[in-house]
Amino acid sequence: MNIASLKNNLKAVDTASLVDKVEGSLVELLQERKLKVGDAIPKEIELAEALGVSRTVIREALLRLRMMGLIESKKKKGAVITSPDLFGIMSKSMNPHVLDQDTLREMFEIRLVLEIGMADFLFQRIKKEDLDELKEIVSKEPPVTDYHLFNIEHEIAFHGKLYEITGNQTLKKFQKLLLPIFDYVHNSGLLKKQPMLRKFVSHKGLVDILENGSPELFRNAMRNHLENHFARLFD
Amino acid sequence: MNIASLKNNLKAVDTASLVDKVEGSLVELLQERKLKVGDAIPKEIELAEALGVSRTVIREALLRLRMMGLIESKKKKGAVITSPDLFGIMSKSMNPHVLDQDTLREMFEIRLVLEIGMADFLFQRIKKEDLDELKEIVSKEPPVTDYHLFNIEHEIAFHGKLYEITGNQTLKKFQKLLLPIFDYVHNSGLLKKQPMLRKFVSHKGLVDILENGSPELFRNAMRNHLENHFARLFD
DNA sequence: ACTTTTATTATGTCATACATAATACATCAT
DNA sequence: ATGATGTATTATGTATGACATAATAAAAGT
Incomplete structure (x- = not known):
């Protein structure tokens, strides 16, 4: 069996890291629920429990969203949705x-x-x-x-x-x-x-x-x- | 003493978070040493010790650089410098x-x-x-x-x-x-x-x-x- | 009614341990 | 010796638990 046929049969196990997946889930969450700018998203711990991963992973994923300008997080209030500023x-x-x-x-x-x-x-x-x-x-x-x-x-x-x-x-x-x-x-x-x-x-x-x-x-x-x-x- | 004069006397204590500072240090490191693209940067633990912060902070700062396209990190090789792709x-x-x-x-x-x-x-x-x-x-x-x-x-x-x-x-x-x-x-x-x-x-x-x-x-x-x-x- | 103090809460930081993937090295069969 | 296979090492990825800190709410005091 050669490589090419293997590729067809084995259907690429997703190599994405946990953080990648969580990031995807969160982005989906944001755009599906059509949340308004200013709405708060769940706390880190809640997200961690809901998605079944550690808070570490949640935090990294949230950090990415923050860098994309999708959210802003304040000390107590948790994170709120913002309109991304591309530039x-x-x-x-x-x-x-x-x-x-x-x-x-x-x-x-x-x-x-x-x-x-x-x-x-x-x-x-x-x-x-x-x-x-x-x-x-x-x-x-x-x-x-x-x-x-x-x-x-x-x-x-x-x-x-x-x-x-x-x-x-x-x-x-x-x-x-x-x-x-x-x-x-x-x-x-x-x-x-x-x-x-x-x-x-x-x-x-x-x-x-x-x-x-x-x-x-x-x-x-x-x-x-x-x-x-x-x-x-x-x- | 009013607010204005306070501002002059108290010279803005930096409210930046630890990660912010570390991020700044790392960016400086990159542009000062004129490292070529492909060069590896120190390991997370080394950076943590050198800067006197936890690995957590280093990791978050590195993550930011990664999102800026300044570095890419591979499992074993550590992180290497890349030319940022703005778009x-x-x-x-x-x-x-x-x-x-x-x-x-x-x-x-x-x-x-x-x-x-x-x-x-x-x-x-x-x-x-x-x-x-x-x-x-x-x-x-x-x-x-x-x-x-x-x-x-x-x-x-x-x-x-x-x-x-x-x-x-x-x-x-x-x-x-x-x-x-x-x-x-x-x-x-x-x-x-x-x-x-x-x-x-x-x-x-x-x-x-x-x-x-x-x-x-x-x-x-x-x-x-x-x-x-x-x-x-x-x- | 208003200020001050205290408690609460969610993020920020730290420390440690283990999992995992990539690489280098050693081993073995031929 | 050569090439494949297994093993060790190493640096990042993930998990967990703890404490610090800032923002807010609640309580207390005047």
Whole structure:
């Protein structure tokens, strides 16, 4: 009898650890019973007895759920269900020092993709107050000097506001996550050369288009605005 | 003495739990010593003794690192350092049934942003073989019927290939992550109405532009191609 | 009625023992 | 000697029991 036929007859005994199984059971519990956010789940000991495993295993499984953002546990109240914050989880391992260079560069690229691609949502959801705030930010724009090719904080204020305008909280969180990466990549020797000082479409130019232009115009303008970054990636 | 002045004098005793501290120490250890991927880290007992805490605490901290994708632990070999897979981590909690509706809709939106914004990377990195493959995919495009507004598998094949062409692995993983979400959102009653059957720029049209056009043209074409989805969000 | 003290409770931490899987080493038959 | 088979070792996985600690509720005191 060869290996292949064995595989067919022996049907893979599950190699999953106890914790794995318990984790599965708990996740099921959460989504089946349609528990509302804020509801408490049973105590560790109760779970241990109900599932017939030790509290150790329950605790490890709960820890996993906690890391996934599915629950939060407080000292006395036990654990309560929470709505998972996807990027909050990622932010844990989003440490520039532990990511390899390829990944860092790719995150850098994704930021560019997002800002060019978000145009339609900007135009769909921008309000008058947003426009005013953008103008306010632009009016405070510091001059470009030789030492500081651009002012990081001002960049963050402007571009961050754009993410906010999209009305997409998840996207906004993503951006917050990308910030340290962007900073790191920009300053490390990861990319080919220092950006040129040539100015392309300015922040003010972008605002003008937001006020009077179209998504199409904005996409192209943003692409142009980010030219220095693209140049460092492509040239 | 009021609260404010207290805050200044008492300098925030760290409320972090033991596990929190140990986790921090371990992360430091990983990034300071510049350990290569595949290197083994000390055994649990050694760590426990070195840091002066119980093995329980060490284990919980290690579990966190494992969930962050920083290490992998095997039965005998102890734990080895791995390069964290950001989206692999997220995929753990990326279960449509545990995410709230707003988040789901926002993930849906992000997909649209990405596909419109990725144009420059497509043009920069596409190879002749990629173009051939895209043409091959398009040639097998099933006809549109009343029952199936579009064939999901074909959609995935085509758009997935685009992500692949960007050469951005992280982006590609992101897309894989988004797939079940997209499917779920599309089929659930989350969005306003069924997409219309009107055809806009086709897959073939997109390929033509990839061959002879420019990033600008592609962005606009993709925006048009996705019009049905946008309509469901905006109308 | 309001503050302070005490008791309760569920998670956090510790210690120890044993189970289990992966590996290395020793053994044996040919 | 070689290759298969058994045995020992080792580090993680699981179980158990105990105590610490923080948050809450209940009781006591003014």
